[in-house]
Amino acid sequence: MKGIAIGLSSHSKEILKRLKKTEFVEEIYTAGSSKDDGRENELIQIKKPKEILRKKWLELDLIIFIGSIGASIRIINSFLTSKDQDPGVIVIDKNCSKIVPLIGLHQSNTQNIAFQISNLFGAQIIETNNSYDQSFLNLDSFGNQWGWKRSGKIQNWSKLVIKQAKNEEIFCKQLSGNTLWKTSESGEIINQIKEKETEKPYSTFNVSIFENHETTWHPPVLWIGIGCERNTSKELIANSLNNFLDSENISRYSIAGFATIDIKKDEKGILEIAEENNFPIMFFSKEDLSKIIVPNPSSVVKKEIGTPSVAEASCLLAAGEESKLLKEKRIFKDKDFSATKSGAVTIAIAESKNQYYPRNGEIHIIGSGPGDISYLTNDSRKALARCTVWIGYKMYLDLIKPLKRRDQVLIESKLTEEKERCIKAIKLAEEGIKVALISSGESGFYGMAGLLLELLQKIKKEFRPYFEVHPGISSxxxxxxxxxxxxxxxxxxxxxxxxxxxxxxxxxxxxxxxxxxxxxxxxxxxxxxxxxxxxxxxxxxxxxxxxxxxxxxxxxxxxxxxxxxxxxxxxxxxxxxxxxxxxxxxxxxxxxxxxxxxxxxxxxxx
The missing domain is CATH 3.30.950.10 (Tetrapyrrole methylase, C-terminal domain)
Structure with a gap:
């Protein structure tokens, strides 16, 4: 995230410094006159706000103003284009007692960020969005919390949100991905269409791997198995993959990662495409690949590298238990495109039962204090606001339940199920979900932090979701x-x-x-x-x-x-x-x- 904070008066310096310590803000400024424009004061640059935005508007994800709403609106007014392109805008009053999410409540995740800042600063959030006031699910943004990516024209999503605001029935047809969202208070009011039902009501969104050019959220459940000749060009691999996906109407947003044989750990074309798209790569030995039963084994491949299948076997292995081979292998060669795209590549696609997006997932281990909610730190409140799923012993969850939003999900467990709680938190984080693991008191004193970190140490660093321990007050x-x-x-x-x-x-x-x-x-x-x-x-x-x-x-x-x-x-x-x-x-x-x-x-x- 690239965010800046602008103080509209010299009284905002301390708030700016606090914001600079969060993950939301990279640069901080105070408004100044032309004579001191550009001067630095205690690491805070003094600039004209409109000059800052003229240079940075297109590259920003978030702008936070400290000052009046009226002044903030006048500053941004000439830069506004559309809600799917503009950065999020938040206004905080000079006493840091009121926080108003102004622009980008959905697309820029501004609403959730405002909640986190309000909890961190102990400020009141002033929210006028319909989905918040009426406990609606943010149809066009809630999937981000579950590790999904969205497709479909913004106009179609806007129409759906308008229908929701008019209290019309909203329907969902989910064919893949995590279904925990349905158990939230906001999710429960969405009507579910069964998989075999073909007719869809007009007010419908989908959760699917397919690219249907409608209102669709795409969970990362697809593993792309790749085998190729040595030194096959990146262009041939990329074009082949795009051709395969387009011909099958499959969304690129549902790709969880690549899978191949371990002798391809230095295959430049595969590595470059994975890096450009932030896809993880799972590498498997020929012994492991040979154990997988596939529909299209190759005697030629077995003779050359010691296993009858690379593409089909590797994507099935990466997808894990209860996976299915969604699309059997297809072979692409340079003649299918142009002579400049050299080599040959084999591609197969497997669909996993579980999502996989650890780069997006987070685990926040929270010490909830000895009991009364007043002992919960602001840092822990911020983390709770950030997380979509809270996991913990029921009694501890009950103590902090007043802080839960209707779109958040609680997973309760028994007192002796500490290991199960930690494993569940890790699995959800690996799916791309932000999880709060609740411990009473201070999580590092006989709490959940130690066990969770022991389990995380067993995961390779490159596949390990982000984690943070939030200290609590011990009994x-x-x-x-x-x-x-x-x-x-x-x-x-x-x-x-x-x-x-x-x-x-x-x-x-x-x-x-x-x-x-x-x-x-x-x-x-x-x-x-x-x-x-x-x-x-x-x-x-x-x-x-x-x-x-x-x-x-x-x-x-x-x-x-x-x-x-x-x-x-x-x-x-x-x-x-x-x-x-x-x-x-x-x-x-x-x-x-x-x-x-x-x-x-x-x-x-x-």
Missing amino acids: VQLAAALSGAPLMNDFCSISLSDKLTSWSLIEKRIEGALLGDFVIALFNPQSIERNWQLKSAIDLCLKSRQRNTPVLIARQVGRENQSKRFFTLNTIPFKEIDMLSIIIIGNSQTTLIDEIFLTPRGYLQN
Whole structure:
């Protein structure tokens, strides 16, 4: 994305600097007079707004103004052409309290970007778009969220949106691609046409691999299998592929990637076309290709390279389980085009059950805080607004559900299904979808971040979807804040769950913490199945620390039934502690005076 931000007064500098740190803005400017035009002030260029737009309008995806709506409209008025060509425009007031998506709500994804900025800045979004006010699905843009690309004349899409605004019934005929969108609140109101139904109502859009020149979204589900003579020209491969697709009425937008044999890793023509179109290439060995049953094996190919099929076998392998050979191989030679396009190429097409577009997919691992939605950071709110699918344990999703838009989808799971959650998030991101993986508290403290990253490490870097970890407030931070400042000096946290860590190792860690006189926070202290570990840990502590060492037991922190109680090491009520509790054990310096739990840092001694 190429975006700029323009401040219409000198009071906008701090907002501009914050915007520059986001992924939406590359350059920042403030409006200035002719005498200081071009001068730089704290890395902010001072320019005349119209001069900036005259040079950059055609290349921009997004423009953000900080100032009045009226002034912004007067600046852009002479540059506007059509909504499918103009960049998106957002206006933010000088106090950064109101955000208005003005132009490009659909085509430029401005609406979603405005949501993200409003959550990041804690500002109110002012939205006048029909699809938002009436909870409609953005018919001409929602597919971008699902990794799809759109075809069809903009006029046809506009007619469809107008019919939707008039509350006319809208129909969809989906033949391929992910169907999760139908489960969103906005998606549920779209009427679905079954695959075998041939007659389509007038107000219909399609989700398909076929290029029918109507209102169609195209999911990336097609794998192009390619075999070629050595040094076949890029032009011959490209022309052959275009000819094949056109003759079968198949959209280029549905291509997921190329597939071929590994001896073609240095085949210049294939590599260049893939790079120009941002297509991934899957390479397979002759042994793997030989295992695939194809309709058109070649004895000649087997004799030359050791497998009876390259194009058909490789596209089927890349497409994965439950795939089908959509189009059998066709051979193209230089005589089919012109003498300047040398060589020969064989092409076949397989359709995968699943989309594949990892370059577009993202995984945002979000620490949702200890409970109440007020503890969710603005950075996490921004990430939630960005993501189409939220995955998490049902109880955690329920806590943040008020932030969900009607076009977003929740995938709920049970408490013990952490690995399944991570695998699902990765698969959806590989399909080109932006996914929020929700963890309570801080995702890097006994949360989902570690498991997700372990699984991502197993994926080759070039095929790995983008990921980002968004820190959250941990329950231990809130427990400490509710009680005073027990973590003011060195401290450590230890989980007493021995399901993934042996008890002998947990004991060594407790002993090390005691030796170093650390304040100790105990997570996962006790459950019905694990009913002896806490007593054993406290017995260890009593060997090194005074019996009257102050101890905090906090339960359900950040939630409706939140409680905190103070005890000493020798008075802990073991029967009242469960997995919703967190325990903080003071060190030799920790005090408890008038219910102020404090570990001094030593400031008063200096």
